[in-house]
Amino acid sequence: MGAGLLIWVLYFSSIYIYTALVCARGNTQSQWLGFPVLRPIIGALTIVAIAALALVLWKSLRGNWHAEARRADRPFVAWVGAAVAAYGLLAVLWSALPAIWVAACPP
């Protein structure tokens, strides 16, 4: 039921920790063939998180309509699972936005 937000927690921790490490160690460790990789890596993590959330969302919604959810409160559990995943999706996208515009580390 809380899977959607758990994914957000993992995503948020990884982008925060990764950025902190890159900035603490200088940009030298975050280059590949001379190109800075901080933003591409944040982008990749975002895509992974979105994919995982989409999976949770799809599974919850399917569970909602599925015949196995016959007992009274199972649709409720499925609904909350889906809603939580949708909110998680919003939170991931919103957290990722600054990476597009904001410079990573202070000069």
Add this chain to the structure above:
Amino acid sequence: MMSDTRLPHSAPRPQGELERLKAIWQPPTGWRFFSVVNNTHIGILYVATALLFFVLAGILALLMRTQLAIPENEFIDQGTYNQLFTMHGTVMMFLFAVPAVEAMGVLLLPNMLAARDLPFPRLSAYAYWAYLVGGVVFFCTVFFDVAPDGGWFMYPPLTSFVFSPGVNSDFWLLGIGFIEISAIAGAIEIIVGVMRTRAPGMGLDKLPIYAWAMLVFAGMIVFAFPAVIVGTMLLELERAFHWPFFMAEKGGDPLLWQHLFWFFGHPEVYIIFLPAAGMVSMMVPTMAGVRLIGYRLTVLALLGTGFLSFGLWVHHMFATGIPQLSLSFFTAASMAVAIPSGIQVFAWIATFAAGKAKLHTPTLFLLGFLFIFVLGGLTGVMVAVVPFDWQAHDTYFIVAHLHYVLIGGMVFPLFAAMYYWTPSLSRRRLSERLGRWVFGLMFVGFNIAFFPMHIVGMAGMPRRVYTYAGDLGWGPLNMLSTVGAFMIGLGVLLFLIDMARNFRLSFDHNAGNVWHAGTLEWLPGGAYSARSIPLVTSREPLWDQPGLAEDVQEGRYYLPGAATGGRETIVTDPVDARPQYILQLPGPGWAPVIGALGTAAFFLLLTVKLVLPALIGGAIAIWAIWRWLWSTDPGVNHPPVDIGGGIRLPVYATGPASHSWWATVVLLLVAGSMFLSMAFAYLFLWTVSPDVWPQTRAALPGPAVPIISAMCLLLSAACAQYAHARLDRAVSLHLALAIGACALLAGFGLELWTHRDLAPSESGYGAAVYGLLALHGFFVIVVTVMQAYTMVRTARGLLDATRRATFDNTRLMWLYTTAQGLIALLLVHGFPRLTG
């Protein structure tokens, strides 16, 4: 199996059944009353004590406001003022807000879920007494000029041994550290209570919103409080033994404290707000006379807030030089968390709009809450914006914002709740006439006191100054704030008069359901909650199940008497709330009180460096808790009982179905969070000062001893699994426990020995390594005591393949500790090799 159609049944109940139930739940009288363990009595004491601290901390605030009323005032000197603002913040947060919402949970939840009591009544009693004694002693430091004076968030280096050599900071670190343990005990109680002791049929979709809120609240405590417990432990180690966790010149970092503190401190705001929001979601529908609009969305909002509030802590650290992009992540999360709050606010407004609310006192406080909290939320979004925060940081704007959020978000709902629920606990309801005055004074007073602070804050007045120059022009607005503060004080005084005049504790002759509420706490009953436990088919059973109150009162539902002859409650499954077994509950006893006094003595005497008396206190606590545990795990001491409706339930359960398993798993989550916080501290210090870490592999201990140490841990885990399979043979069990304990201790001893050339006070690296070892060592000792306890129980014939809950709990903690040890070894020996 359940045959719902048979309930409510109409057969007459046996004579004397209700009287026996009443006698069993009767609280002890005279001085023995203090051995009471029932949630209703402990809950009342708990709420009253929290209110006492609210009044005391409020008086400190009035003293500060008196000092600030005019420029260059000499009423209070700077040193005293520092103690006042530190104590005001600390007492309000740790001794009023968290305990008050937890206390309301202890008081209300079982009745709302139609459980006879929470699953661990003695744990609630222990948590309460520890809080009372610890809190009162902590508060009294203010009379002896030894109160903490470093601000409620206690930032080092100011609070470390160099700049705060006195015992002031130690009182904060040990006193508050130990009250946090009491909060965690309460959280475990609430999680297991909400998940496992609901009325039959009360599936997750019929759970009262308040129970949802308390579930999320307790879950947040489990993950947030360990961070500050580890933080206080590290700061105390630095103060007492000079382990330089926070000393930059030795490879420590004062920012580590801020991370650990705010990782607790920001969720803390929601830890206080969510239970209040939960209460609001119960009161608004009743006062409006319609169901809550958006039940499902409100559940989503509670869960969303619970998770997202852990991604906000850095917004208290915007001015510390953290990389710009990292700050922006936290800005984003801080704005995203406004969505769930918004959902709830709109749900309440819509519910009010859909119904016809009469302006009774609870309604007034609810409207006041909405007004103030929304303003506080809006300034919250303002300070989530980094450039604005840099302007407003450490000014009175922040003081205004946080009081709008906390007083609006928690104090107003709490007052609404006290007016609202008093009729269910007292012979008389509180006075409507006085209530309006209380509300008027508090609402108007609040806005007069705190709104001008936005303005003086923007004009540049910093927080925590004991006075200011007259030519700055802040005088008139400060005088206004002071007038407002005294109005709030007058409102609270009137409330206390109202309580004294009208509150007469009574569960069975209470004023009754005066608001025509729909939830189960309004069922008639006594200290045993409802006489029989209803089968719930809707969210507002009293609105939808006609005749429910009378049927429950006449014993026409489940468990109409005391089936096992003692205190008991029905344990149900966590999702659908189907009855699973009968949990036999303890009656009054002194062990929780003595245990709490011993624990308080241990921590408080340690603060003033009376080591021997402290150890005696600790030993008394362990003895009392051992005695108390001895009567748990009764085994199958009663044949299955008929609870009515064609259901027979066993009286004992073990393994994942049992309440004790659940509680232990929650405790392991607390333990895991503590370990993660410590591991974070290690990695954080490495990030800021890699130069104090071993630069070459030669500088590290060789791999042989850590490998042997790891093998000891694996052997210990294997013993746990072997014992698990051989509970029927006492000899094998003894052997496995003994070898397992020795291997665990040997693994820890060897690890300590490999670091014999490293001193913890040498550098941030030494401190971090020994910090990890100290935490692990603590768990090794706990497991060893649990193993010894299990061996004694086995030797006395109190443990076998069926009566095994004690062993199951020991095994869970045992396996956790071996896993934690292995991860610690990897971190301490593997990580420097990876990076060096």
